Amino acid sequence: MxxxxxxxxxxxxxxxxxxxxxxxxxxxxxxxxxxxxxxxxxxxxxxxxxxxxxxxxxxxxxxxxxxxxxxxxxxxxxxxxxxxxxxxxxxxxxxxxxxxxxxxxxxxxxxxxxxxxxxxxxxxxxxxSALPPSWPGTPGTGGTDWSSMLSGMMPMLMFFMLGVVMVSALKPAKEGSYAR
CATH class of the missing domain: 2.60.40.10 (Immunoglobulins)
Structure with missing residues (x-):
């Protein structure tokens, strides 16, 4: 059918x-x-x-x-x-x-x-207060403290970047490519 x-x-x-x-x-x-x-x-x-x-x-x-x-x-x-x-x-x-x-x-x-x-x-x-946070430094707004949020994320960002560098360094070089 x-x-x-x-x-x-x-x-x-x-x-x-x-x-x-x-x-x-x-x-x-x-x-x-x-x-x-x-x-x-x-x-x-x-x-x-x-x-x-x-x-x-x-x-x-x-x-x-x-x-x-x-x-x-x-x-x-x-x-x-x-x-x-x-x-x-x-x-x-x-x-x-x-x-x-x-x-x-x-x-x-x-x-x-x-x-x-x-x-x-x-x-x-x-x-x-349910609105999205305002930009830091905007007059008259409590907003979110973006600097403390970014400083809390900085160690994670550094570990991520270190991981990317390590993975690329440990990959075997392709045949015909120049590697030191």
């Missing part, structure tokens, strides 16, 4: 009018009033040129804190060619923290939100 397998043809973005992605983590530590630098990617998977707009919403629980259109090259609407994507580099700034930031992609023909990305803006505090 033979079994026949067929390759499934799939397009993740099939049927969609557009997609939005960004390089922000699902949650970030954010101090109100500072810039959040990010890259936003808008993809047009259709076979026609599409016009899109971006809308930023900041909310806490069910309360809407702010809502504003994000201009792209000074305009509310921008075009993306068929099968192409736009890389939008910029910075966002908000007067609030401990909130959810949602950036929605709106398609012009339908006027509907077709996709969105979200991240949580967490205010810095002592409760954020």
């Amino acid at each position: 033979t079994q026949e397998f067929k390759v499934m043809q799939s397009n993740v973005m099939a049927g969609s009018l557009g997609d939005i992605f960004w390089d922000l983590a699902p949650w970030i530590v954010y101090s109100a009033g500072l810039d959040i630098g990010c890259n936003i990617y808008v993809a047009n998977p259709t076979d026609t040129t599409k016009e899109y707009a971006l809308m930023a919403r900041l909310s806490r629980d069910t309360t809407l804190l702010s809502e504003e259109a994000l201009p792209v090259y000074g305009y509310t609407w921008f075009q993306v060619e068929p099968g192409d994507f736009a890389v939008l580099k910029g910075a966002l700034r908000f007067a609030e923290s401990n909130a959810s930031l949602t950036v929605s992609l709106i398609e012009r023909e339908t006027g509907e939100t077709i996709d969105s990305v979200i991240t949580s803006l967490v205010a810095p505090s002592t409760d954020t």
Whole structure:
């Protein structure tokens, strides 16, 4: 009995009018009033040129804190060619923290939100100790003492390097190679 397998043809973005992605983590530590630098990617998977707009919403629980259109090259609407994507580099700034930031992609023909990305803006505090350690010497941070961590690893590193040298010294020389 033979079994026949067929390759499934799939397009993740099939049927969609557009997609939005960004390089922000699902949650970030954010101090109100500072810039959040990010890259936003808008993809047009259709076979026609599409016009899109971006809308930023900041909310806490069910309360809407702010809502504003994000201009792209000074305009509310921008075009993306068929099968192409736009890389939008910029910075966002908000007067609030401990909130959810949602950036929605709106398609012009339908006027509907077709996709969105979200991240949580967490205010810095002592409760954020689960975050990765900061660089040593950064003002106002307890962080991890990297120098003590490195000094504890130094003997292991030295033994490893000694082992590598010993193994290479004890290997027999290949025929035709020059060895002293």
